Amino acid sequence: MVRNLVIYNSLSRQKEVFVPIHDGHVGMYVCGPTVYSDVHLGNCRTFISFDIIYRYLLYLGYKVRYVRNITDVGHLLDGGEDRMSKGARLDNLEPMEVAQKYTNGFHSIMNTFNTLPPSIEPRATGHILEQIEMIHDIFKQGYAYEKNGSVYFDTQKYAEKTGEYGKLSGRVIDDLLVESRDNLKNQDEKNHPSDFAIWMKATDEHIMKWNSPWSVGFPGWHLECSAMSTKYLGKQFDIHGGGNDLKFPHHENEIAQNAGACGCQPAKYWMHTNMLLMNGKKMSKSDGNTISPLELFNGDSVHVTKGYSPMVVKYFMLQSHYRSPNDLTDEALQAAENNYNKISSATRFILKLNDKEIGKASGDGIAINAELEKLMENVFRHMDDDFNTPNVLTELYEIIKLINKGTLPLLTDENFVKLKSLFKAIIVDIFGLIDESENKTGPLNGLMNLIIDLRQQARIAKDWTTSDKIRDTLNEIEIQINDGKEGTSWNFK
Ligand code: AMP
Ligand code: ZN
Secondary structure, eight states, X not given: OOSOOEEEETTTTEXXXXXXXXXXXXXXXXXXXXXXXXXXXXXXXXXXXXXXXXXXXXXXXXXXXXXXXXBOSOOXXXXXXXXXXXXXXXXXXXXXXXXXXXXHHHHHHHHHTTOOOOSBOOBGGGGHHHHHHHHHHHXXXXXXXXXXXXXXXXXXXXXXXXXOTTTTTTOOHHHHHHHOOOOOSOGGGSSSTTOEEEEEEOOTTOOSOBOOSSOSEEEOHHHHHHHHHHXXXXXXXXXXXXEGGGIIIIIHHHHHHHHHHHSSOSEEEEEEEOOEEETTEEOBTTTTBOOOHHHHHHTOSTTOSSOOOHHHHHHHHHTSOTTSOEEEOHHHHHHHHHHHHHHHHHHHHHHHOOGGGOOOOOTHHHHHHHHHHHHHHHHHHHHHBTOOHHHHHHHHHHHHHHIIIIIGGGSOHHHXXXXXXXXXXXXXXXXXXXXXXXXXXXXXXXXXXXXXXXXXXXXXXXXXXXXXXXXXXXXXXTEEEEEETTEEEEEEO
């Protein structure tokens, strides 16, 4: 690659020039959602950020294998209940039905935001054997011990031998003692409080369990990502990502497991997104400080005065750097809507221009062309600087200002072509922003499909109140739903 892409590596806490392990190829693993309830907008921020990173790597010409898992076992709640089992108990469903339902919902939302699907989306429950294999490897290296059918990772031994435990999260072993909780009831089985379970013996009531050499039980949450990243990307790969709330214990323990199994650091670059806040507080399911994408699109929440379209919400996210916190407020969304409308109409205008609208550069044109060339160069300079999307947008505004001065006829043929391809590359290919003014394509259609799906699910569950509410509310905003033999369609009335 000719470009000098620079990435902030959480492991070294500094920006580093990106040099992939295998020239021209990138392996990227991102921790996916735990599918026991609907994703909230905070989760979406992380996945949208990695979508932009994925798209930019593709744009640069890398062959990228992007693995994003689905956590459907082992992520426990306080008190030791599996999140999936809790979801199943509350909804009166099989755990796998819960996983499927919320995986489908997650996919629909990701489509609505026009993100690309990953190359591989492995599920934890589909990789129990690989996880058991990895436990064997950890045993072989001497970093595991068994107590009453459960297996624990020996953090003390690992820390002593490698001096590495706590490196990613910057914690010292004393902090780890205080902060290590893996929601297990039988903490007294551990040799040391910071040890964590890699296999847990299941109680009789526990629903999701498998045979293993140690007990009928289930893997620890951290193990799935170690096992699946190794399986699909190899023992060492390029990028590992997730939200910065996963640095500890999840990622720290992932590194310990991988290094404990094979003696090598799994990922060369660790990338962490910062949190989406709402009115200044972290958006999180457990605190109830959340808004679902659908509530935001419909304006169906006390936190907003109206609905905001998926592309406006995505644009709002692009306005802050992925490593900075981003505070979602009604005012910020309104500002993002205005800005998005400006960029969107400028893009529509530029992409529809054709060659005969340009003249030949002369006189003033020389300075204008030089200015435009500099601005266009800056756009990619900012992308190369750790994917700085807010700076890219600032640069695009400058370009639009320049064009709005009536300078188009002064552009050289070359710059005219470059201008068009720049807007196509940044807005369409890398940011994945779709023109929402084109009615029945893109996000609106995706959104309607999602609403129709949700109504269908409500009908299957005989939840007529919800299904009627969806139809009637759409009716009020002049959208008609038609149920036919071929399925359900919609149209503006
Ligand atoms: P979970 O389903 O809770 O495992 O989360 C899935 C992904 O969303 C993880 O990478 C989390 O770090 C990320 N995440 C959770 N809450 C937020 C938030 N408020 N802002 C950004 N990312 C988040
Ligand atoms: Zn993970």
